[in-house]
Amino acid sequence: MKNIIIYGIVFLASINAALAQNPSEIPLDQEWKDKITKLAPEKANFPFKKKKKILVFSLHTGFWHWVNPHTSAMIEILGEKSGAFDVTTSTDIAMMQKDKLKEFDAVVFNNTNSKPQYRNLFVDKISEDTSLDSLTVWTEANKLEDNIIEYVKKGGGILIVHGGNTMLNNSMAFSKLTGGSFDYHTKQQAFQVRIEDPSHPLTKSLPVEGYNHVDEPYFYKNAYEESDFHPLTYFNNAEIEGQKKGQEKTSGKTYVSWIRKEGKGRAMYISTSHNAQSFENASILAYFLDALQYVVGDVKVDETPIGK
Numbered sequence: 001m002k003n004i005i006i007y008g009i010v011f012l013a014s015i016n017a018a019l020a021q022n023p024s025e026i027p028l029d030q031e032w033k034d035k036i037t038k039l040a041p042e043k044a045n046f047p048f049k050k051k052k053k054i055l056v057f058s059l060h061t062g063f064w065h066w067v068n069p070h071t072s073a074m075i076e077i078l079g080e081k082s083g084a085f086d087v088t089t090s091t092d093i094a095m096m097q098k099d100k101l102k103e104f105d106a107v108v109f110n111n112t113n114s115k116p117q118y119r120n121l122f123v124d125k126i127s128e129d130t131s132l133d134s135l136t137v138w139t140e141a142n143k144l145e146d147n148i149i150e151y152v153k154k155g156g157g158i159l160i161v162h163g164g165n166t167m168l169n170n171s172m173a174f175s176k177l178t179g180g181s182f183d184y185h186t187k188q189q190a191f192q193v194r195i196e197d198p199s200h201p202l203t204k205s206l207p208v209e210g211y212n213h214v215d216e217p218y219f220y221k222n223a224y225e226e227s228d229f230h231p232l233t234y235f236n237n238a239e240i241e242g243q244k245k246g247q248e249k250t251s252g253k254t255y256v257s258w259i260r261k262e263g264k265g266r267a268m269y270i271s272t273s274h275n276a277q278s279f280e281n282a283s284i285l286a287y288f289l290d291a292l293q294y295v296v297g298d299v300k301v302d303e304t305p306i307g308k
Ligand SMILES: [Zn+2]
Pocket: 065, 162, 163, 216, 273, 274
């Protein structure tokens, strides 16, 4: 009997732990938007002369993130409330044509997850037209990728959010542009996101001790090894459970967000947020607004890469 009670307690405790680890899906309704609007900053931290234009690109061909529409809505709310930018949302790859891209000061790649086979969002999408041969598909896809790289070099900004880094995950050129490719993530867990440099203008909205929340800790590969970026936040590897066998890191840190200069433009990556609940936090919303102001070019900050 005693054992049954103990097993029962252990079982219930593990259910509670599982529930705590995976926040449930919440609807994108007016109530949620009102909550985010209330928590969003009244005004932008960095002064701006003119209202900017941001494209939130949310096409996915691979893993569907339920947070995808919430992320778009959150960015729209930040723009509306602060008056810093107008948002256009799209899932149309035609928006990656040169003449379309140049209409925007920055592009957000919102959980633009590709399929595992090629890890190329554009190949996935273009090949839906089965009349096209593979050479045509890849030529078109590479053109769109080149357009993005050229757009940044000429002065555009890109912000890649969470799974967005998988969109062209096997391309070294895209990896260099964004600072690193996706390797894997562990199960969701509560972990501490820490601040690399609390004096950096882009981390000022976050608490100095960082923040603890439930998310997927991301690990990276390809260009990440070169550390050709300026990191903003990180986690301690030793604190992350469930790391890939044979790749366990018991010391050091993995970056959660960073920025990098490319030509006249800017790229930023933020590996959080798998859940919309992450946005129900005034300092995280302010951090996103700061990030968006950085990619549109409203603020000049230290972008010195740590790897060089
Ligand atoms: Zn995710």
